[in-house]
Amino acid sequence: MKIEDLVKKICAEMNAKQEDCIGARKCINLSANHFLSAMELVHHELGADARLIFATASYLDNVLYWMAEIYCANQGSISVRAKVDAGTAMPSLSTLWPHADWQEREAQELFGIQFVGANDFEPFLVRNARVQFPHRRQ
Amino acid sequence: MSTQLYYPPVTMSQKGMIGPFALSVHEDGGLVEKLSLGIGYGHRGIESCSESLVFNQCVFYSDRVDFLAAPACNAAVVLAMERLGSIEVPERASFIRCLLLELNRLHSHLFHLALIANSAGHAPLFQYAQRERERFNDLFEMYCGSRLGFGSICLGGVVENASDGWLFRVEQSLSALDEFLVEARQTLLSSPLFTTRLEGLAPLSIEVAKKNNISGVNARSAGHLVDVRNESPYAAYGELRLAPPLASLGGGDGLARLRYRIYEMTESKELILRALARLPRGNHRVIVGNSIHLPRGEAVQRVESPRGEFGVYLRSEGGTRPIRLKYFTPSYFMMRLLPELLRGEQVEDILLAIHGFDISVSEVDR
Numbered sequence: 229m230k231i232e233d234l235v236k237k238i239c240a241e242m243n244a245k246q247e248d249c250i251g252a253r254k255c256i257n258l259s260a261n262h263f264l265s266a267m268e269l270v271h272h273e274l275g276a277d278a279r280l281i282f283a284t285a286s287y288l289d290n291v292l293y294w295m296a297e298i299y300c301a302n303q304g305s306i307s308v309r310a311k312v313d314a315g316t317a318m319p320s321l322s323t324l325w326p327h328a329d330w331q332e333r334e335a336q337e338l339f340g341i342q343f344v345g346a347n348d349f350e351p352f353l354v355r356n357a358r359v360q361f362p363h364r365r366q
Numbered sequence: 367m368s369t370q371l372y373y374p375p376v377t378m379s380q381k382g383m384i385g386p387f388a389l390s391v392h393e394d395g396g397l398v399e400k401l402s403l404g405i406g407y408g409h410r411g412i413e414s415c416s417e418s419l420v421f422n423q424c425v426f427y428s429d430r431v432d433f434l435a436a437p438a439c440n441a442a443v444v445l446a447m448e449r450l451g452s453i454e455v456p457e458r459a460s461f462i463r464c465l466l467l468e469l470n471r472l473h474s475h476l477f478h479l480a481l482i483a484n485s486a487g488h489a490p491l492f493q494y495a496q497r498e499r500e501r502f503n504d505l506f507e508m509y510c511g512s513r514l515g516f517g518s519i520c521l522g523g524v525v526e527n528a529s530d531g532w533l534f535r536v537e538q539s540l541s542a543l544d545e546f547l548v549e550a551r552q553t554l555l556s557s558p559l560f561t562t563r564l565e566g567l568a569p570l571s572i573e574v575a576k577k578n579n580i581s582g583v584n585a586r587s588a589g590h591l592v593d594v595r596n597e598s599p600y601a602a603y604g605e606l607r608l609a610p611p612l613a614s615l616g617g618g619d620g621l622a623r624l625r626y627r628i629y630e631m632t633e634s635k636e637l638i639l640r641a642l643a644r645l646p647r648g649n650h651r652v653i654v655g656n657s658i659h660l661p662r663g664e665a666v667q668r669v670e671s672p673r674g675e676f677g678v679y680l681r682s683e684g685g686t687r688p689i690r691l692k693y694f695t696p697s698y699f700m701m702r703l704l705p706e707l708l709r710g711e712q713v714e715d716i717l718l719a720i721h722g723f724d725i726s727v728s729e730v731d732r
Contacts (some may be wrong), residue, residue, distance in 0.1 A: 240405070248663075249448065249663075249664070250449055250450065250663060250665055252663075253666065275574065279576075279579055280579060281437070281579065281675070281677060281694060282677065282679065282692065282694035284679060284690075284692045284694075286679070286681050286690040286692070287689050287690060288681075289409070289683070297666060298368050298594075299369075299668075301592075301597060305666065307666075320594045325579070326577055326578055327577075327579045327703075329702075330698065330699075330702045338414075339527070351406075352404070352405055352406050353405070353406040353409045353541060353731065354406060354409055354411075355406060357409070362411065362414060363413070363414050
């Protein structure tokens, strides 16, 4: 499936909004409870060509969100993001892309985002930090 | 019955010389049964610090993400900023960027060969490879004052114009490299000192490489032919027409990785010669100022660093500083896979295997 069609499908099925992006990237904003289903759809429709190149936490207008960027050869990339609400956990992507676990582990340690379905990891980058989640803004 | 060995952190002062990290090995009859990693000893919070720096300062701080691939780190950050700010770079600057990136690749691969030789106990080859690497360090020093190329690629172009004298020295260094590569091929790929230890060492399959986002030489030597220079050409790579990655060098083991790195050095040499032949005249930089404002938005830029796919996610809210600058690095994904790949290998081959994957710990920790 082409990325354009996939984006339309996700927007229609999951009440997601498409954002303007530079270049061949497509950005989709959706709610946290649709995040995993959207990623499963991306994984299923784009198949082996789809690579999760990174997943990270970031801020948009001082609101923390979690995003995953998938690159598909010859098509460009698609960025799926969801707002992280206080007290709610994000679904883990490690069942779809195993290498997502270390990126989730990093986000858990630096931003304090919790993940459902992830391994119970110990902090590994800033074990002795004086601030609990050094990247998180108050 | 299995026993447990505790290795102290492998530090810069030790033979490994790839950065500080800890290994804890459970061994069974000399074979690795389970391996645990400890990272983060060199965590400098580069991403967090960048949020308090102006865009231009972030470029110079990016060198420290991977000191062996400073121009690649610079290029990723700079290209993302230029994309976000719609900054047009002179054509000459794009070609010089390619020159610097490929010279850096040669420099990094030579360091890698030296490390492999050192871990296999071949002291002369270690010294020869370091001698060759010095030539490229000299070139970077002549160009920008830093022997590792720190700050050579800057916002709006490159830091200095390439003089004719410097370009002549580049050509000379490449001719000298040719002779070394012939020697290295004979020594490395035919000497039992390397072949018996590297053959079949820590094999990486194409499926595992794909599933775990492994890139660079490690992936290509396993048959996963990804190369950002081909997939999404940046700087002047589109005009230099890089040949597609070779599938015939595949095999996925330590020897295949070494073979592929030597092949890549020849390929880099060809690319540099092609860039030299087509280097246009003109300006090397457009002045963008020290406190540039980038518009609200975000950009993702990937480049092919000597270790694989290196990238940057940049988010700006319209000021002089980034809101978020995230680095995604090839060694991070490679390091994660080490316990799986080293299971069943001999304990004494651990360092050789780790060097074979060309992992940069400074990239993992950031």
